[in-house]
Amino acid sequence: MDQTSANFEQSLLKLESLVKNLESGNLPLEEALSSFQEGVGLVQQCQSLLSKAEQKVEILTKANAEGIETKNFSAD
Numbered sequence: 001m002d003q004t005s006a007n008f009e010q011s012l013l014k015l016e017s018l019v020k021n022l023e024s025g026n027l028p029l030e031e032a033l034s035s036f037q038e039g040v041g042l043v044q045q046c047q048s049l050l051s052k053a054e055q056k057v058e059i060l061t062k063a064n065a066e067g068i069e070t071k072n073f074s075a076d
Helices: 003-024 029-065
Strands: none
Touching (some): 003 029
């Protein structure tokens, strides 16, 4: 598993945990707000990682369909 995949999986697990805690309704207001804020950041991070993965898949799919030699994707 590469670093991006590991980061995505870790972020998703943390997000799921935050949601479960928020849904329980047992958090004090300040802690709930803090958890919500952290969750929003994790959602943005996951969306960014998914977008990069989607771009890579698109490049590879297009190159394969056109019979073009593929090369590594660089987000830079």
